[in-house]
Amino acid sequence: MSNVFALLFRREARLLCRRPAELANPLVFFAIVIALFPLAVGPESQLLQSISPGLVWVAALLAVLLSLDGLFRSDFEDGSLEQWVVSPHPLALLVLAKVLAHWVFSGLALVLLAPLLGLMLGLPASTLPVLLLSLLLGTPVLSLLGAVGAALTVGLKRGGLLLALLILPLYIPVLILGSGALQAALQGLPAAGHLLWLASLTALSVTLTPFAIAAGLTISVGE
Amino acid sequence: MSSPFLEAVSLSCERDWRLLFEKLDLSLLPGQMLQVAGPNGSGKTSLLRLLAGLMQPTAGEVRLSGRPLREQRAELARNLLWIGHAAGIKGLLTAEENLAWLCALHRPASREAIWQALAAVGLRGFEDVPCHTLSAGQQRRVALARLYLEAPPLWILDEPFTALDRHGVAQLEAHLSAHCTGGGMVVLTTHHSLTERPAGYHELDLGQRAA
Numbered sequence: 284m285s286n287v288f289a290l291l292f293r294r295e296a297r298l299l300c301r302r303p304a305e306l307a308n309p310l311v312f313f314a315i316v317i318a319l320f321p322l323a324v325g326p327e328s329q330l331l332q333s334i335s336p337g338l339v340w341v342a343a344l345l346a347v348l349l350s351l352d353g354l355f356r357s358d359f360e361d362g363s364l365e366q367w368v369v370s371p372h373p374l375a376l377l378v379l380a381k382v383l384a385h386w387v388f389s390g391l392a393l394v395l396l397a398p399l400l401g402l403m404l405g406l407p408a409s410t411l412p413v414l415l416l417s418l419l420l421g422t423p424v425l426s427l428l429g430a431v432g433a434a435l436t437v438g439l440k441r442g443g444l445l446l447a448l449l450i451l452p453l454y455i456p457v458l459i460l461g462s463g464a465l466q467a468a469l470q471g472l473p474a475a476g477h478l479l480w481l482a483s484l485t486a487l488s489v490t491l492t493p494f495a496i497a498a499g500l501t502i503s504v505g506e
Numbered sequence: 507m508s509s510p511f512l513e514a515v516s517l518s519c520e521r522d523w524r525l526l527f528e529k530l531d532l533s534l535l536p537g538q539m540l541q542v543a544g545p546n547g548s549g550k551t552s553l554l555r556l557l558a559g560l561m562q563p564t565a566g567e568v569r570l571s572g573r574p575l576r577e578q579r580a581e582l583a584r585n586l587l588w589i590g591h592a593a594g595i596k597g598l599l600t601a602e603e604n605l606a607w608l609c610a611l612h613r614p615a616s617r618e619a620i621w622q623a624l625a626a627v628g629l630r631g632f633e634d635v636p637c638h639t640l641s642a643g644q645q646r647r648v649a650l651a652r653l654y655l656e657a658p659p660l661w662i663l664d665e666p667f668t669a670l671d672r673h674g675v676a677q678l679e680a681h682l683s684a685h686c687t688g689g690g691m692v693v694l695t696t697h698h699s700l701t702e703r704p705a706g707y708h709e710l711d712l713g714q715r716a717a
Binding site: 297 | 558561580582584586588590591592594595596598607608
């Protein structure tokens with residue numbers, strides 16, 4: 284069973300590597316949105332620094348959302364999902380492997396890019412570990428929650444906007460905790476509380492959302 | 507007499523408020539082949555998806571070894587090979603990678619076995635070519651190569667002959683017939699009439715039922 288998990292992970296990784304443009308899109312989007320703000324708000328570093336926690340998180344959230352729209356679409360269209368549903372393996376396990384692979388290639392890359400962009404916004408170097416850690420804990424939640432929406436809207440021709448409407452409200456706790464952690468670090472306060480809450484959200488979504496995603500896909504395939 | 511392996515009892519299917527068929531009964535014993543015929547839109551694919559457990563019927567039920575399908579999910583998954591109209595072939599992966607994954611979902615196959623199966627469907631030399639560079643007929647052959655690997659007894663195939671050339675059709679017909687003769691079961695939809703029919707062949711015409 285864990286063998287299938289590893290095989291699916293490898294297969295997804297291979298597929299993502301053969302379509303590098305699709306991987307780069309969310310990253311470029313993330314970088315450009317953040318780069319636009321100093322241009323729009325002006326180079327006043329005090330102002331930029333104070334809005335940067337919210338800014339980084341909103342940009343990360345939109346970048347993840349952007350990458351999720353097509354998460355299951357090609358699998359749905361070429362019949363791969365049907366093969367998963369009729370296979371003897373639990374669908375929840377398969378989707379967890381799929382979302383995990385997707386996160387490693389898009390979410391994790393975003394996390395690694397964030398410190399550079401943080402410096403660009405004038406975040407002091409002392410807050411960068413908190414930025415990294417909060418994104419590291421928060422982006423899997425964004426991917427997993429978004430995958431629930433992607434599973435439900437996969438059968439629709441234009442599911443992109445509906446996906447955003449369904450999922451963005453669910454992102455609010457992650458947004459508050461993530462930017463809160465960064466805000467606390469910026470003011471020299473301990474961020475451990477926020478980060479622990481984020482970690483608990485991560486644990487919760489890793490254990491529960493695969494079942495919701497699997498249920499959503501079963502409905503979409505059965506339509 | 508023991509209950510048939512796969513059985514549909516007074517099955518009805520409705521899609522988008524349109525009744526495709528109702529009170530449909532069928533049964534399938536080892537060694538039998540069922541060809542589902544009928545005009546476009548008569549519910550052939552829907553019937554196959556119902557039998558494969560991908561869709562839920564509006565009324566009636568599908569039974570596997572005499573018990574309702576939803577209690578028998580694991581049993582069905584072990585015994586079923588489903589190739590839908592879209593066969594789950596990724597254009598970005600090579601023929602071998604595609605087959606290795608599709609087999610791993612059920613029972614893993616060795617590299618040699620996969621190469622043999624690809625050779626059996628006439629794709630020797632195409633093992634490591636990305637599938638999007640293959641023609642439609644060749645892609646269909648990649649999907650059908652699964653039938654030449656160690657396969658479960660029940661095959662449900664939606665339009666397996668699409669895009670195959672004449673030789674490919676004859677070869678597949680012979681292979682399906684041999685599978686039934688060996689005690690396997692095949693349910694398929696196709697518009698052309700099969701020339702090679704096993705002893706347990708019967709046909710269900712959804713168009714005639716509606717008329």
